[in-house]
Amino acid sequence: xxxxxxxxxxxxxxxxxxxxxxxxxxxxxxxxxxxxxxxxxxxxxxxxxxxxxxxxxxxxxxxxxxxxxxxxxxxxxxxxxxxxxxxxxxxxxxxxxxxxxxxxxxxxxxxxxxxxxxxxxxxxxxxxxxxxxxxxxxxxxxxxxxxxxxxxxxxxxxxxxxxxxxxxxxxxxxxxxxxxxxxxxxxxxxxxxxxxxxxxxxxxxxxxxxxxxxxxxxxxxxxxxxxxxxxxxxxxxxxxxxxxxxxxxxxxxxxxxxxxxxxxxxxxxxxxxxxxxxxxxxxxxxxxxxxxxxxxxxxxxxxxxxxxxxxxxxxxxxxxxxxxxxxxxxxxxxxxxxxxxxxxxxxxxxxxxxxxxxxxx
Numbered sequence: 410x411x412x413x414x415x416x417x418x419x420x421x422x423x424x425x426x427x428x429x430x431x432x433x434x435x436x437x438x439x440x441x442x443x444x445x446x447x448x449x450x451x452x453x454x455x456x457x458x459x460x461x462x463x464x465x466x467x468x469x470x471x472x473x474x475x476x477x478x479x480x481x482x483x484x485x486x487x488x489x490x491x492x493x494x495x496x497x498x499x500x501x502x503x504x505x506x507x508x509x510x511x512x513x514x515x516x517x518x519x520x521x522x523x524x525x526x527x528x529x530x531x532x533x534x535x536x537x538x539x540x541x542x543x544x545x546x547x548x549x550x551x552x553x554x555x556x557x558x559x560x561x562x563x564x565x566x567x568x569x570x571x572x573x574x575x576x577x578x579x580x581x582x583x584x585x586x587x588x589x590x591x592x593x594x595x596x597x598x599x600x601x602x603x604x605x606x607x608x609x610x611x612x613x614x615x616x617x618x619x620x621x622x623x624x625x626x627x628x629x630x631x632x633x634x635x636x637x638x639x640x641x642x643x644x645x646x647x648x649x650x651x652x653x654x655x656x657x658x659x660x661x662x663x664x665x666x667x668x669x670x671x672x673x674x675x676x677x678x679x680x681x682x683x684x685x686x687x688x689x690x691x692x693x694x695x696x697x698x699x700x701x702x703x704x705x706x707x708x709x710x711x712x713x714x715x716x717x718x719x720x721x722x723x724x725x726x727x728x729x730x731x732x733x734x735x736x737x738x739x740x741x742x743x744x745x746x747x748x749x750x751x752x753x754x755x756x757x758x759x760x761x762x763x764x765x766x767x768x769x770x
Contacts, residue, residue, distance in 0.1 A: 410711045413459025418692050420617025421592035423535065423565055425462040425493050427686060428708060429621060430455045431697040432463060435477045436470030443699045449481045450701050458708060462493045464595075464621070464695055466539060467524050468500035475527040483529030492534075496524050497569060499539035512542035512550040521557055536563040537595055541571035547579045548586075555588040567593030567618075573608035580616050591618055593692070598622035600631060600662060600681055600727045601654055607731045610690050619692030625685050626678055630654045633670075633677035636663060662726050669719050675709070682710035684723050 415424040434441075435448040443451065452463065463482070465474045475496060482488050498520035501510025508515045524533060536557065538550065557563040568576050568591045576591060583590040594613045596605050599622065613620050626632050628651055635651070637660050666677040673680070685694055698704035715723075 411459060412455075412708060412711060413461075414711075415461065416692055417619070418535075418565070418621075419592045419594075419613070419619030421565055421619070423493065423592065425619075425693045426460045427693055427711060428460065428682075429462040429464050429495075429693045429695045430460055430704075431623065431695040432465040432474045432478055433469045434697050434699045435465070436473035438470040438473050441699075442470055445477055445480075447700065448477050451698055451704050452478070452481055454701055454704060455708075456488065456492070461491060462495070462693055464495045466497035466500065466537075467520050467527075468502055472502055472523075472527060475524055479527050479529035489530055494528060494530065494533060495535035495537060495567070496528065496533055497537040497539035498524070499542060512538060512545040512553075514549055514553045517550065517553045518557070521562055525562065532562055532564060534564045535567055535593060536565070537567045537569050537593070538571065538591075539569050541575055547575060548582060551579055551583050551586075551588045555583075558589040565589075565592050567591055567595060567621075569595035569623075570597075573612040576609075576618070577612055577616065580618075593621055594618040595621045595623055595695070597624045598685065598688070598691075599625045599627045600666075600684060600723060601627040601659065603727055603729045604731070606729065607735060610688075614690040620688075620690045621693050621695055622685055622691060623695045625682055625694050625696065627654055630659060631663070631666065631677060631681040633663075633667075636660075636667075658726075662723070665722055665726055669715065669723075672719075673713055675713055676706065678707060679710035679713050680715070682707060683713040683715050684720060686710070687715065687720065 410427060412426050412428060414427060416427055417423065418425050430452065432448070434443050436442050437444055455463075463478060465478055467475060469475070478494065482492060482494070498517055499510060499512060503509030508519075510516055521533070521536065525531070536554065542550070554563065554566045558566065566589055568579070576594070580590045582588065594609065596609055598605050598620065602624070610620065612618075630651055635655060640655065640660070663677060666680045670677050670680045682694060682696070685691060696704070696707045698707065
């Protein structure tokens with residue numbers, strides 16, 4: 410697969426690259442990240458290779474990320490029109506202003522206008538609700554987003570970091586009221602974060618939302634930088650995100666990723682990205698890069714296809730313990746079809762399932 414092998418985002422007609430360029434690290438305003446010049450080189454190389462999907466947010470690097478994208482792409486009509494530019498709202502850039510963030514009508518419209526100004530564009534291709542605002546009725550948020558779409562300032566809307574039941578409510582409401590529905594779901598998803606497979610992934614597949622995972626390498630834990638050999642020696646820029654993930658379970662996974670990588674003459678990071686790209690429901694995976702060589706390395710994951718056996722080994726090492734109702738649903742085939750065993754284990758005679766010879770009352 411190539412970067413210009415475009416796929417539709419969920420059940421929409423929006424065509425995007427299978428790997429999305431995340432711009433969270435554009436700008437050095439937080440003491441880390443890419444300089445303006447390096448950010449521009451990263452964007453140029455991504456576009457040169459056929460990439461068309463760039464993702465940012467109104468408060469990334471104190472909103473500098475949006476401005477970097479706008480200065481380099483927004484003012485260039487030829488570049489801008491062939492790209493899918495996505496940004497997010499919800500973050501409050503104005504401490505002390507109670508309407509400076511969140512998902513209320515006043516906040517969303519102001520955030521959109523400011524993002525358009527920084528991005529130097531007339532429209533946003535994909536506008537994400539960054540995180541659920543429990544203080545604002547979802548009806549108000551969806552009505553506001555629909556108005557932005559009708560005005561031409563936004564083309565599509567998506568949702569990030571929100572419970573599955575709230576997203577389902579929002580899209581069902583949109584269907585009944587003829588509002589613009591969410592077409593994309595942005596969630597943390599990786600070999601080390603699979604709890605989303607309990608509710609969010611099945612919900613997205615059922616409702617037709619294209620999944621765009623963020624942190625596919627778990628803040629760099631699966632980049633290949635961390636191994637048993639250098640345990641406790643590596644210091645990360647975002648240590649708080651990394652420290653808790655480095656344990657025996659993770660090292661077993663990294664060991665297996667290394668074995669698979671060597672079999673393909675590849676790298677740990679590319680194997681982790683290839684596994685995620687093939688997960689059901691995933692449309693485009695967000696990759697971040699602080700340097701052009703990191704971008705090049707991650708993009709090569711598109712050349713890698715894991716065997717069924719390799720994917721199964723990674724699945725077994727990282728399968729999360731999903732709670733209710735998944736445990737209960739394991740019995741569903743036996744209950745619904747009159748079976749006497751579950752996953753090869755015979756049900757006890759006192760179970761819910763009728764046994765041979767039993768008669769219903």
